[in-house]
Amino acid sequence: MSNVSTVPANNPLAMIHQQIMWDRLISVVEEQAQTLMRTGFSTSTREAGDLSAGVFNTRGEMLAQAVTGTPGHVNSMARAVVHFLDRFPLETMREGDAFITNDPWKGTGHLHDFTVVTPTFRDGRPVALFACTSHVVDIGGRGIGPDGRQVYEEGILIPLMRFADAGTVNETMIEIIRGNVREPIQVIGDLYSLAACNDIGGRRLVAMMQEFQIDDLDGLGAHILERTDLAVKEAIAAIEPGSFTTHMRVDGYDRPIDIHARLTVADDHIEVDFTGTSGPSAFGINVPFCYTEAYTSFGVKCIVAPTVPNNAALLSAIKVTAPPGTILSAEHPLPVATRHITGQLLPDVTFGCLSQARYRDGRPLPVPAEGTSCLWNLFAMGGPGRVDAPPEEVAGAKSFNVMSFHSGGTGARPGKDGLSATAFPSGVRNVPIEITEAGSPIIVLRKEYRTDSGGAGLHRGGLGQVMEVDTLDTAPFAISANYDRVDFPPRGRDGGRDGARGILRLASGTRLRGKGQQTVPKGERLVIEMPGGGGIGDPFLRDPALVAEDVRTGMVSAAAARSDYGVVLRDDLTPDPEATAALRAETRRAPASTSA
Known part of the structure; x- marks a missing residue:
């Protein structure tokens, strides 16, 4: 043989x-x-x-x-x-x-x-x-x-x-x-x-x-x-060597978290150093280094070597450092249950560095805008002992524990719009509501794209979703909120605007926290409004015909078409070329607003 x-x-x-x-x-x-x-x-x-x-x-x-x-x-x-x-x-x-x-x-x-x-x-x-x-x-x-x-x-x-x-x-x-x-x-x-x-x-x-x-x-x-x-060394060698820094502020639990990164392109490898990042949290959003390394490496691969197979050789060419004492190098026995909230934002951080890099021929690297990135999953539970409510209100309720995967929008891509209701970087699929409803008393009354949630731009950010949730039981239920991009939205790039912030609330209007276990009272419904991705490029350069199509399909409202894109629509939702040109010219001449 x-x-x-x-x-x-x-x-x-x-x-x-x-x-x-x-x-x-x-x-x-x-x-x-x-x-x-x-x-x-x-x-x-x-x-x-x-x-x-x-x-x-x-x-x-x-x-x-x-x-x-x-x-x-x-x-x-x-x-x-x-x-x-x-x-x-x-x-x-x-x-x-x-x-x-x-x-x-x-x-x-x-x-x-x-x-x-x-x-x-x-x-x-x-x-x-x-x-x-x-x-x-x-x-x-x-x-x-x-x-x-x-x-x-x-x-x-x-x-x-x-x-x-x-x-x-x-x-x-x-x-x-x-x-x-x-x-x-x-x-x-x-x-x-x-x-x-x-x-x-x-x-x-x-x-x-x-x-x-x-x-x-x-x-x-x-x-x-x-x-x-x-292959990976050839891909790295095509980029001009240098060091690039970025900073991202994210929601955190009880206070914001600052993620600092320095990415260095060497001749045959890439280093990413998170020195300066915030210290660990008292809550379970800390990230063990293995997970930090995993998503940082993936972010680099997406831009630098997207077609190179993922194996030990590729991973060894990407060297990640997260000093002890940072939230990205959590040590035992820190809580880490929702490490994915923080960890899944790391590709966006690496993108912030790589957006400053250039190929040796001077071309920029094809880097998308920031997206929702962290998942917006529905974690719901009910029954005695699982809900912060008077015992008599949950005495007859069915005990359940359900996890259903859902996503906001991704950032716009160079030359393309972002993807709506798509999980990046995790790549998991949205779970059909029928599956959730079949295995629990949860019912989803509404699940649709969130109009205007994608950041405006030459290329628009992907849209988030809106979900309205109730239960068949006439009893309160609990949710575990594991969300980010509520206080700090996904940022646009190269003149593109930010995506919409996420919102977690009751149907009555009461806002809920983006993180932590909370109760949906009896007779109330939960509304989850997921973030959209950031846009890329000047929104006033977007083809008015594309803006009109976005309005017809419910991606963008007619009001936002006018205010964000400078596109004036006729009654039949087709663009008015003369009025659009005049509005865009007038808006560009208007003095920039100032704030304190």
Whole structure:
């Protein structure tokens, strides 16, 4: 049996052969991820795709990731496998073993994510490791929310340990988890789904190796990492070296948070340093470094090397520093349950730096405006003990715990409008309201685009959504608000205007806080108005025909078309060219307003 590693790398046929196997390896991990989605119990896995899947060589280097998945899971999981190998050396592993943890500092940043690692054997020898991660609906404690003051309040922590020992599941661990969560069927079901998808990946890998007649992944793995290393260094070398700084202020919990970043483009790597960023919060919006590194790396990749495959070689070319004592390098036992609120804003921070960079030929990098970025998920709960209300008001109410994924708008892109109701950077899907309503007493009375929420510009920001929520029970219910961009909106770029701030309120008009558990009183309804993305470029340069189309489709109001874009519409909602030209000229001549 031949081994590809013995074939010279400069042999064109061998290169083609290796590329075919590389593509096949990606299909293997994509089937791994799809298995997790098909067998997952929770809506976060099954409907939203809040997961990751990947294959690693025996040294713990990620060779390929599934297309399905989130950067926060994928990139932090890429580092987590090394922790598993430190705890369980490869030579001690046996066929049928599987390992598990939800340790925020050795996994993917908070207790609600479980990572499972499984060795794959061929002819009695370990040839690869498969890893996967998914978000479970409940992990005990306070439930997902930023209100905890220590990680101990946020749920049960499972250290790196065996999920299965030579094929025998660790029932003691299963029973401990079952006894500490509110949704044991969903949570335990998801753990078995994680293990099952790794098994599928391992089987498909062995079949692939048999088909291509290779004994190990050494040759293919070397090819993948070498080619990726060359590609990412070539992409970085196309940018003029230099250092670029930016600052972003975000809502925080009880006070604003300042994120400072310095991004340095060197000849063959990029460094991002968050020195100067605010210190940790007393609440659960702190970010373990693994999650900071994950989303920072993803932000850099999106602009610098969007077509380069994501694996260990690419990640090693992006070096991230977050000094201890900052909110982006949270240490145990700080609360971290909603680390994604802060962490998912980091690509926008890297974009702020990269917008100042230039290619060596002088062209600017194609950087979008800021978007909502953090998710605007509906976390609702009800029943006795879950709602801050008189006991008699919830005595007969159904107990439930629901998590439904939803998103605001993304920032405008160079040459294109932003995407509406789209999760970036997480990439998860919006959960259909029918799924939420089928599994809980929650009903969604309204779910629609939020007119005028996208920042005006030559290219308009994507729109947020409006959701109006009630329950079938005539009882109060609680929400855990995990939102940002309420006080500080997504910023426009190059003359584009900011997107709309998010609003959380009752239908009666009472404003709610953007973070923390709160009660929707009996007889009230919850209204969630999600932020829109920032615009790019001068709004008065936008084609009036595009503005008119936005008005006809409800993206922009007729009033905003006039005030924000300088476009005058006729009664049939077509633009009036002469009146538009006059209004734009008059507006440009008007003196700028001043403020104190």
